[in-house]
Amino acid sequence: xxxxxxxxxxxxxxxxxxxxxxxxxxxxxxxxxxxxxxxxxxxxxxxxxxxxxxxxxxxxxxxxxxxxxxxxxxxxxxxxxxxxxxxxxxxxxxxxxxxxxxxxxxxxxxxxxxxxx
Amino acid sequence: xxxxxxxxxxxxxxxxxxxxxxxxxxxxxxxxxxxxxxxxxxxxxxxxxxxxxxxxxxxxxxxxxxxxxxxxxxxxxxxxxxxxxxxxxxxxxxxxxxxxxxxxxxxxxxxxxxxxxxxxxxxxxxxxxxx
Numbered sequence: 001x002x003x004x005x006x007x008x009x010x011x012x013x014x015x016x017x018x019x020x021x022x023x024x025x026x027x028x029x030x031x032x033x034x035x036x037x038x039x040x041x042x043x044x045x046x047x048x049x050x051x052x053x054x055x056x057x058x059x060x061x062x063x064x065x066x067x068x069x070x071x072x073x074x075x076x077x078x079x080x081x082x083x084x085x086x087x088x089x090x091x092x093x094x095x096x097x098x099x100x101x102x103x104x105x106x107x108x109x110x111x112x113x114x115x116x117x
Numbered sequence: 118x119x120x121x122x123x124x125x126x127x128x129x130x131x132x133x134x135x136x137x138x139x140x141x142x143x144x145x146x147x148x149x150x151x152x153x154x155x156x157x158x159x160x161x162x163x164x165x166x167x168x169x170x171x172x173x174x175x176x177x178x179x180x181x182x183x184x185x186x187x188x189x190x191x192x193x194x195x196x197x198x199x200x201x202x203x204x205x206x207x208x209x210x211x212x213x214x215x216x217x218x219x220x221x222x223x224x225x226x227x228x229x230x231x232x233x234x235x236x237x238x239x240x241x242x243x244x245x246x247x248x
Contacts, residue, residue: 001126020134022126023162054133054151056158057217085151093155093221094207 004029006036012113013037013075014106016048026062033066037073044113045070048106050081060095067100076101078109118176123164123191132161132173136189143177143185144247153187153245156222160191160241163218168193168239178244186227186246191239198233205231 001024007014013036019025033045047063049055055063067077078101082090090097103109119139121132136157140150157173164171171193178188198204207220223229228244 020130022130024126053137054155054158056155056162057221058158058162083151085148088148089151089155089225092152092224094217094224095221 001025001028003032006032008036008040008042011042012044012046012110013040013042014046014048016051018051021052021059023058026059030062030066030069034069034073037070037075041073043075045075045077046106046109046113047077047079048081049079049086050083052083052086055082055086055090055095057093057095060090060093060097064097064099067097071099076113078103078112080104080106080109118174121173121175122170123161123173123193124170125165129158129161129165132175133158135173135175136187139175139177140187140245143187145187145245146248149245149248152225153189153243156225156243156245157189159218159222160189160243163241164191164193164195164239168195171195180246184246186244188242188244190242194238197235197237197239198231199235201231201233
Protein backbone atom coordinates (compact mmCIF):
# COMPACT_ATOMS: atom_id res chain seq x y z
CA UNK A 1 0.00 0.00 0.00
CA UNK A 2 1.33 3.43 -0.99
CA UNK A 3 1.21 6.36 1.44
CA UNK A 4 0.27 9.89 0.57
CA UNK A 5 2.80 12.42 1.94
CA UNK A 6 1.71 15.41 4.05
CA UNK A 7 3.76 18.62 3.86
CA UNK A 8 3.47 21.45 6.39
CA UNK A 9 4.03 24.98 5.10
CA UNK A 10 3.34 27.71 7.63
CA UNK A 11 0.07 26.87 9.36
CA UNK A 12 -1.23 24.75 6.49
CA UNK A 13 -0.92 21.06 5.74
CA UNK A 14 -0.62 20.27 2.05
CA UNK A 15 -1.60 16.94 0.58
CA UNK A 16 -1.23 16.21 -3.12
CA UNK A 17 -2.66 12.87 -4.13
CA UNK A 18 -0.53 11.50 -6.97
CA UNK A 19 -1.37 7.80 -6.73
CA UNK A 20 -4.27 5.62 -7.78
CA UNK A 21 -6.06 5.59 -4.44
CA UNK A 22 -6.95 2.29 -2.91
CA UNK A 23 -9.18 2.21 0.15
CA UNK A 24 -6.36 1.42 2.59
CA UNK A 25 -4.32 4.40 1.34
CA UNK A 26 -7.27 6.74 1.94
CA UNK A 27 -7.84 5.37 5.43
CA UNK A 28 -4.13 5.78 6.17
CA UNK A 29 -4.21 9.36 4.92
CA UNK A 30 -7.09 10.10 7.26
CA UNK A 31 -5.12 8.71 10.23
CA UNK A 32 -1.90 10.48 9.22
CA UNK A 33 -3.70 13.80 8.82
CA UNK A 34 -5.35 13.53 12.23
CA UNK A 35 -1.91 12.85 13.76
CA UNK A 36 -0.33 15.78 11.94
CA UNK A 37 -3.16 18.13 12.93
CA UNK A 38 -2.77 17.16 16.59
CA UNK A 39 1.02 17.46 16.43
CA UNK A 40 1.34 20.73 14.50
CA UNK A 41 -1.79 22.69 15.41
CA UNK A 42 -2.18 23.56 11.73
CA UNK A 43 -5.22 25.71 10.96
CA UNK A 44 -5.82 24.53 7.42
CA UNK A 45 -5.59 21.50 5.17
CA UNK A 46 -5.36 21.66 1.41
CA UNK A 47 -5.97 18.44 -0.49
CA UNK A 48 -5.00 18.64 -4.14
CA UNK A 49 -6.84 16.09 -6.28
CA UNK A 50 -5.67 17.38 -9.67
CA UNK A 51 -4.18 13.97 -10.47
CA UNK A 52 -7.13 11.97 -9.13
CA UNK A 53 -9.02 10.35 -12.01
CA UNK A 54 -12.03 9.15 -10.06
CA UNK A 55 -13.71 9.84 -6.73
CA UNK A 56 -16.12 7.05 -5.86
CA UNK A 57 -18.46 6.89 -2.87
CA UNK A 58 -15.77 5.53 -0.55
CA UNK A 59 -13.15 8.13 -1.44
CA UNK A 60 -15.83 10.84 -1.32
CA UNK A 61 -16.95 9.75 2.13
CA UNK A 62 -13.34 9.76 3.34
CA UNK A 63 -12.80 13.32 2.04
CA UNK A 64 -15.92 14.40 3.93
CA UNK A 65 -14.66 12.67 7.06
CA UNK A 66 -11.26 14.34 6.78
CA UNK A 67 -13.16 17.66 6.73
CA UNK A 68 -15.06 16.70 9.89
CA UNK A 69 -11.94 15.50 11.69
CA UNK A 70 -10.05 18.68 10.77
CA UNK A 71 -12.83 20.78 12.23
CA UNK A 72 -12.39 19.02 15.56
CA UNK A 73 -8.83 20.34 15.50
CA UNK A 74 -10.09 23.83 14.61
CA UNK A 75 -8.77 23.49 11.07
CA UNK A 76 -10.52 24.07 7.77
CA UNK A 77 -10.18 21.65 4.82
CA UNK A 78 -10.23 22.75 1.20
CA UNK A 79 -10.28 20.27 -1.68
CA UNK A 80 -8.66 21.77 -4.76
CA UNK A 81 -8.14 20.84 -8.39
CA UNK A 82 -11.13 18.59 -9.00
CA UNK A 83 -11.33 17.54 -12.66
CA UNK A 84 -14.54 18.48 -14.50
CA UNK A 85 -15.29 14.82 -15.31
CA UNK A 86 -14.91 13.94 -11.63
CA UNK A 87 -17.27 16.75 -10.60
CA UNK A 88 -19.93 15.58 -13.08
CA UNK A 89 -19.57 11.95 -11.98
CA UNK A 90 -19.70 12.79 -8.26
CA UNK A 91 -22.91 14.73 -8.75
CA UNK A 92 -24.54 11.93 -10.72
CA UNK A 93 -23.39 9.44 -8.10
CA UNK A 94 -25.29 11.53 -5.54
CA UNK A 95 -22.33 12.76 -3.50
CA UNK A 96 -22.18 16.39 -2.44
CA UNK A 97 -19.04 16.40 -0.25
CA UNK A 98 -21.07 18.27 2.33
CA UNK A 99 -18.91 19.94 4.96
CA UNK A 100 -15.75 20.36 2.94
CA UNK A 101 -14.94 23.44 0.93
CA UNK A 102 -13.65 23.30 -2.61
CA UNK A 103 -11.55 25.70 -4.65
CA UNK A 104 -10.38 25.76 -8.23
CA UNK A 105 -6.69 25.35 -7.43
CA UNK A 106 -4.17 25.43 -4.59
CA UNK A 107 -3.73 29.23 -4.90
CA UNK A 108 -7.44 29.87 -4.46
CA UNK A 109 -7.60 27.29 -1.67
CA UNK A 110 -4.85 29.08 0.22
CA UNK A 111 -6.60 32.42 -0.27
CA UNK A 112 -9.74 30.86 1.14
CA UNK A 113 -7.87 29.64 4.23
CA UNK A 114 -6.03 32.93 4.73
CA UNK A 115 -9.27 34.88 4.51
CA UNK A 116 -10.39 33.05 7.61
CA UNK A 117 -10.46 35.37 10.63
CA UNK B 118 -11.85 -10.51 -22.85
CA UNK B 119 -9.81 -9.73 -19.74
CA UNK B 120 -10.44 -11.57 -16.51
CA UNK B 121 -9.20 -9.87 -13.38
CA UNK B 122 -9.37 -11.27 -9.85
CA UNK B 123 -10.71 -9.03 -7.09
CA UNK B 124 -9.07 -10.21 -3.91
CA UNK B 125 -7.49 -7.05 -2.48
CA UNK B 126 -7.63 -3.26 -2.57
CA UNK B 127 -4.82 -3.32 -5.13
CA UNK B 128 -6.98 -5.54 -7.35
CA UNK B 129 -9.78 -2.95 -7.21
CA UNK B 130 -7.27 -0.37 -8.48
CA UNK B 131 -6.19 -2.75 -11.26
CA UNK B 132 -9.81 -3.26 -12.34
CA UNK B 133 -10.25 0.53 -12.52
CA UNK B 134 -7.10 0.92 -14.60
CA UNK B 135 -8.13 -1.86 -17.01
CA UNK B 136 -11.65 -0.43 -17.41
CA UNK B 137 -10.13 2.98 -18.12
CA UNK B 138 -7.96 1.55 -20.93
CA UNK B 139 -10.79 -0.46 -22.51
CA UNK B 140 -13.26 2.44 -22.21
CA UNK B 141 -10.80 4.73 -23.99
CA UNK B 142 -10.28 2.11 -26.70
CA UNK B 143 -14.06 1.88 -27.14
CA UNK B 144 -14.20 5.57 -27.97
CA UNK B 145 -15.96 6.78 -24.82
CA UNK B 146 -15.62 10.47 -23.99
CA UNK B 147 -13.55 11.47 -20.98
CA UNK B 148 -16.67 12.08 -18.88
CA UNK B 149 -18.16 8.70 -19.86
CA UNK B 150 -14.83 6.97 -19.16
CA UNK B 151 -14.80 8.58 -15.71
CA UNK B 152 -18.40 7.49 -15.06
CA UNK B 153 -17.83 3.86 -16.02
CA UNK B 154 -14.53 3.66 -14.13
CA UNK B 155 -16.28 5.07 -11.04
CA UNK B 156 -19.11 2.54 -11.40
CA UNK B 157 -16.54 -0.25 -11.79
CA UNK B 158 -14.79 0.92 -8.65
CA UNK B 159 -18.04 0.72 -6.65
CA UNK B 160 -18.89 -2.74 -7.99
CA UNK B 161 -15.37 -4.14 -7.56
CA UNK B 162 -15.36 -2.94 -3.96
CA UNK B 163 -18.76 -4.55 -3.39
CA UNK B 164 -17.43 -7.87 -4.72
CA UNK B 165 -14.44 -7.58 -2.40
CA UNK B 166 -16.16 -6.35 0.75
CA UNK B 167 -19.59 -8.02 0.53
CA UNK B 168 -18.81 -10.95 -1.75
CA UNK B 169 -15.56 -11.99 -0.11
CA UNK B 170 -13.71 -11.47 -3.38
CA UNK B 171 -14.65 -12.15 -6.96
CA UNK B 172 -13.85 -11.71 -10.60
CA UNK B 173 -14.21 -8.89 -13.13
CA UNK B 174 -14.51 -9.48 -16.88
CA UNK B 175 -13.82 -6.48 -19.06
CA UNK B 176 -14.49 -6.40 -22.82
CA UNK B 177 -15.26 -4.18 -25.76
CA UNK B 178 -18.77 -4.67 -27.17
CA UNK B 179 -20.49 -3.50 -30.34
CA UNK B 180 -24.19 -2.74 -30.74
CA UNK B 181 -26.29 -3.57 -33.80
CA UNK B 182 -26.15 0.04 -34.94
CA UNK B 183 -22.38 0.15 -34.85
CA UNK B 184 -21.79 1.86 -31.53
CA UNK B 185 -18.96 0.53 -29.41
CA UNK B 186 -18.88 0.28 -25.67
CA UNK B 187 -17.35 -1.39 -22.68
CA UNK B 188 -19.00 -4.24 -20.81
CA UNK B 189 -17.89 -5.29 -17.34
CA UNK B 190 -19.18 -8.32 -15.50
CA UNK B 191 -18.61 -8.78 -11.78
CA UNK B 192 -19.19 -12.08 -10.05
CA UNK B 193 -18.68 -13.24 -6.52
CA UNK B 194 -19.59 -16.30 -4.52
CA UNK B 195 -20.60 -14.33 -1.44
CA UNK B 196 -23.79 -14.54 0.62
CA UNK B 197 -25.86 -12.81 -2.09
CA UNK B 198 -28.35 -9.97 -1.73
CA UNK B 199 -31.66 -11.01 -0.14
CA UNK B 200 -33.66 -7.96 -1.29
CA UNK B 201 -32.49 -6.51 -4.61
CA UNK B 202 -34.95 -3.60 -4.66
CA UNK B 203 -33.87 -2.52 -1.20
CA UNK B 204 -30.18 -2.86 -2.11
CA UNK B 205 -30.73 -0.55 -5.09
CA UNK B 206 -32.36 2.17 -3.00
CA UNK B 207 -30.36 5.39 -2.54
CA UNK B 208 -29.16 5.67 1.01
CA UNK B 209 -29.84 2.09 2.01
CA UNK B 210 -26.70 0.48 3.34
CA UNK B 211 -25.80 -2.92 4.72
CA UNK B 212 -22.81 -1.44 6.48
CA UNK B 213 -21.58 1.98 7.48
CA UNK B 214 -21.33 3.42 3.96
CA UNK B 215 -23.48 6.04 2.34
CA UNK B 216 -25.63 3.55 0.48
CA UNK B 217 -24.73 5.07 -2.86
CA UNK B 218 -22.48 2.34 -4.23
CA UNK B 219 -24.95 0.11 -6.03
CA UNK B 220 -27.62 2.72 -6.81
CA UNK B 221 -24.97 5.25 -7.84
CA UNK B 222 -23.19 2.74 -10.08
CA UNK B 223 -26.50 2.03 -11.83
CA UNK B 224 -26.98 5.75 -12.59
CA UNK B 225 -23.50 6.02 -14.10
CA UNK B 226 -23.92 3.33 -16.76
CA UNK B 227 -26.31 2.68 -19.67
CA UNK B 228 -27.14 -0.95 -18.90
CA UNK B 229 -27.21 -2.56 -15.50
CA UNK B 230 -28.19 -6.14 -14.75
CA UNK B 231 -28.05 -7.47 -11.22
CA UNK B 232 -28.72 -11.08 -10.34
CA UNK B 233 -28.31 -12.55 -6.92
CA UNK B 234 -29.79 -15.24 -4.78
CA UNK B 235 -29.45 -15.60 -1.05
CA UNK B 236 -26.48 -17.89 -0.44
CA UNK B 237 -25.66 -18.15 -4.13
CA UNK B 238 -23.40 -15.22 -4.95
CA UNK B 239 -23.99 -12.06 -6.93
CA UNK B 240 -23.47 -11.09 -10.55
CA UNK B 241 -23.60 -7.56 -11.93
CA UNK B 242 -23.14 -6.78 -15.63
CA UNK B 243 -22.85 -3.15 -16.76
CA UNK B 244 -22.42 -1.59 -20.19
CA UNK B 245 -21.47 1.96 -21.13
CA UNK B 246 -21.87 2.92 -24.79
CA UNK B 247 -19.99 5.56 -26.74
CA UNK B 248 -22.20 8.48 -27.85
